[in-house]
Amino acid sequence: MTANNDIAIRLTGLTKTYGSGSTAVQALRGVDMTIRRGEVVGLVGPSGSGKSTLLKCLGAVIEPTSGHIELGGEAIFDDQAGGWQIDDLRSLRRDRIGFIFQAPYLIPFLDVTDNVALLPMLAGKPNAAARERARELIEALDVGHRVGVRVSLLSGGEQQRVAIARSLVNHPPVILADEPTAPLDSTRALAVVRILNDMALRYGAAIIVVTHDEKIIPTFKRIYHIRDGRTEEEAGAGREIA
Amino acid sequence: MxxxxxxxxxxxxxxxxxxxxxxxxxxxxxxxxxxxxxxxxxxGRAVIAASGADLWVVQKDTLGPWAEPSSIRDDLYRSLASLPGVAEAANVAYLTMQVQVKGKDVRVMLAGIEPGGLGEPGQVIAGRPLLRGHYEAVADEKAGLAVGDTVRIRRHDYSVVGLARRATSSSGDPMIYIPLKDAQEVQFLKDNDSLVAERARTAANPALNRPGVPGLLDAVLASQTASRNVNAVLLRVAPGFPPDEVKAEIGRWKHLTAWTRHDMEEILVAKLIAxxxxxxxxxxxxxxxxxxxxxxxxxxxxxxxxxxxxxxxxxxxxxxxxxxxxxxxxxxxxxxxxxxxxxxxxxxxxxxxxxxxxxxxxxxxxxxxxxxxxxxxxxxxxxxxxxxxxxxxxxxx
Incomplete structure (x- = not known):
């Protein structure tokens, strides 16, 4: 049995229906999921299976229709208790959820350091402290030599590493990665997964990686398959990355 | 942040x-x-201020001399000068016309003034003001003339003796100041052909050319060719005398309209350039x-x-x-x-x-x-x- 304080995310009976009546589309049909701190799990499924909807519900971007979401042991959504349990969802996203996107989506008019430091600054941290924390992560992700460089001058792999640093900067217990390796070749894709594993272990974050990238699926120790809005858990191969 | x-x-x-x-x-x-x-x-205000006048006396019920045509007899200034509170009076005539400056047509406002009297340009920046009674001119610098140039205005050549600054009409036309008598001639006298035709027409009128009244035709012809009108009389009020009192006096007794400097500015802004x-x-x-x-x-x-x-x-x-x-x-x-x-x-x-x-x-x-x-x-x-x-x-x- 897993200790409660070790659990980063717990979803129970999560559903999401778009529209109503005859045009209603049930994107999620009762998703259950539990992920521990320091764990990287894959969320795999074909297009239209509900991956993005699940990610948006987890990211507090859209409201689930029913079910229960717990983050670090605290209920953040409960349909029985009236829906969202937290008033300021932007602060929730800023402080407790990290996002990594298919493309890095860095802010092009900020340099490497400020792209990462922006989040703690938005949270009200002093600029110097935010930049110090950002530089630590940038160093940890091997892009320290690019500090102060405009992000448009970085390679695709470097940009993705900066995006990973940004997702970690506020010490979130949960990181949602939406196809983070899609634009990368297999070497770079595996490098990104290795970084995610390292970061999960180092910072104790639970990372959910949405993907249908065959190159990286065998690296997960746990995989959730999503089909027609329902998830099935299976043990992954957990292959070591050289 | x-x-x-x-x-x-x-x-x-x-x-x-x-x-x-x-x-x-x-x-x-x-x-x-x-x-x-x-x-x-x-x-507009600069020209009003430069004239040195406190009152503009014009034809009754007109906004003249710039906003509406105004024509009054040039001997009225004597009676106006004798009014209580009036320190100085001077006739002025204004007309807009086109002159040739170095081969180019230039639109100007001609101002007829009495040399040394009210209505002179405020700032003469080169040469001297008008001193003689005839055929001298002081031109605004924007007219394109220089001291010593000659400019032809209708029948006569005028020597440019001075240049003025910021002497333009409210329409932006540069002003050329000439002696009043010359301006009256320019404004009211006709060309020779018209005069000959007019004389012939008068001589053919039996009421004006009676065989039994010798000298009548000559008197009529003389009155037709004499120019005794001006557009306005400018008045300077004696120190300590309110211009409004003199204005009221003129309105009451002289069958003329008088405008103060403030009125002229109002006419300029609210009427002329509205x-x-x-x-x-x-x-x-x-x-x-x-x-x-x-x-x-x-x-x-x-x-x-x-x-x-x-x-x-x-x-x-x-x-x-x-x-x-x-x-x-x-x-x-x-x-x-x-x-x-x-x-x-x-x-x-x-x-x-x-x-x-x-x-x-x-x-x-x-x-x-x-x-x-x-x-x-x-x-x-x-x-x-x-x-x-x-x-x-x-x-x-």
Whole structure:
């Protein structure tokens, strides 16, 4: 049995229906999921299976229709208790959820350091402290030599590493990665997964990686398959990355 | 906290500055239009002030001598000079005409004055004022004449003996001052052919050419060719005497209308250049609307180009007010660049305008405030678009 304080995310009976009546589309049909701190799990499924909807519900971007979401042991959504349990969802996203996107989506008019430091600054941290924390992560992700460089001058792999640093900067217990390796070749894709594993272990974050990238699926120790809005858990191969 | 607006501007500095320059040229045109109006008022006031008169006496119930035709007898000034409180009186005649200056047609306002009397130009910057009774001229520097030049006005050549500054009519035409008698001749005398024809017509009229009344025809002809009218009499009031009292006295006893200096300024602004002012006002409104539309379009386009970044910012926790502030600051920065460019360009090109362009500091201050308000309003559309961006757009699917 897993200790409660070790659990980063717990979803129970999560559903999401778009529209109503005859045009209603049930994107999620009762998703259950539990992920521990320091764990990287894959969320795999074909297009239209509900991956993005699940990610948006987890990211507090859209409201689930029913079910229960717990983050670090605290209920953040409960349909029985009236829906969202937290008033300021932007602060929730800023402080407790990290996002990594298919493309890095860095802010092009900020340099490497400020792209990462922006989040703690938005949270009200002093600029110097935010930049110090950002530089630590940038160093940890091997892009320290690019500090102060405009992000448009970085390679695709470097940009993705900066995006990973940004997702970690506020010490979130949960990181949602939406196809983070899609634009990368297999070497770079595996490098990104290795970084995610390292970061999960180092910072104790639970990372959910949405993907249908065959190159990286065998690296997960746990995989959730999503089909027609329902998830099935299976043990992954957990292959070591050289 | 990082200033996102300044970073974004820095990222697209070239494009932003070029846009600001384009907007600035438009603002420069707007400021120049306001300057043209101010110049018209200032020129009119300068001529009024330079004349040294406290009262303008004109034909009864007219706004003359500039706003309406006014014709009064030139001997009236004697009786006006004898009124209590009047220190000095002088006849003046004004007419707008075209003269040839170095082979070019120049539109001028001719002012007939009594040398040494009221109505003289305020600032003679070269040569001397009029001293002789005939065939001398003092011209505004914008007429293109120099001291020693000769200018032909109707039948006679006039020697330019002096140059004046800021002696232009409210329409911007440079003034040429000549002796009153000459101006009366120019204004009221006809050309030789007309005179011959008029004499023949009078001689053929049996009522005016009676065989039994010798000398009648000669007397009639003499009265027809004599010019005894002027447009106005200028009065200077004795110190300590209120001009309004003299004005009331003239209105009551002399069957004439008198206007004070304040009245003349009112006539100038409210009547003479009122239509021009409305025309310029319309231009200013249109230019303000066009400027607002340009700023709105530019800021809106810039915001649309940043939709993905805005979605990401919202997703990672940026507040709406921070995003709105970024857009508002960019619009204001654009307005600031535009205003500075506009003010500089208006200052640079104003001297090349044929009319006096007066760029008043108060207009610049007003223009700055209006530019900022217009830019702030123009950013509303872009802010609305940014606030409608869904953070979910940052996540695929």
């Amino acid at each position: 990082i200033n996102l607006a300044s970073r974004d501007i820095g990222h697209h500095l070239g494009r932003f500055i070029f846009t600001g320059i384009g907007l600035g040229l438009l603002i420069g045109v707007t400021l120049t239009m306001a300057g043209v109006f101010r110049g018209m008022v200032a020129d 239509t021009s002012a409305k025309q310029i006002g319309m231009f200013l409104v249109i230019l303000a609307v066009v400027s607002a539309a340009i700023v709105a379009f530019i800021i809106y386009t810039m915001t649309l180009n940043k939709q993905r970044e805005i979605a990401v910012l919202k997703l990672i926790g940026a507040q709406d007010r921070g995003i709105a502030a970024m857009i508002l600051q960019q619009a204001l920065a654009l307005g600031l660049i535009g205003f500075v460019v506009g003010q500089i360009s208006a200052t640079l090109w104003a001297p090349f305008f044929p009319k006096h362009v007066l760029l008043a500091p108060s207009d610049a201050a007003r223009g700055f405030v209006i530019t900022m308000v217009v830019c702030a309003l123009a950013s509303i559309l872009a802010i609305r678009a940014a606030l409608r961006v869904d953070p979910a757009d940052a996540i695929g699917g």
